[in-house]
Amino acid sequence: MAVRQHHKEKVIDYLVKWDASPEECQEVWEWVQQGRNLFGNPWPMHDESGCPMDFISASREVNELAQEHGK
Numbered sequence: 001m002a003v004r005q006h007h008k009e010k011v012i013d014y015l016v017k018w019d020a021s022p023e024e025c026q027e028v029w030e031w032v033q034q035g036r037n038l039f040g041n042p043w044p045m046h047d048e049s050g051c052p053m054d055f056i057s058a059s060r061e062v063n064e065l066a067q068e069h070g071k
Helices: 002-017 022-033 055-068
Strands: none
Touching (some): 022 055
């Protein structure tokens, strides 16, 4: 139980840190409930240093690219 509570607190801290929108919060909770890592993403996007982007950073990048390309 303590591990689950710690995990929940980690997710909440992450969402607060990134000032996540309600939609982003929903997507993050769904992602981690499937056993996936906050610091990974489904797109597989990486930052400039080659490290996998966290979920919200990657999601925002995908949305920005879609807007730029009119999708």
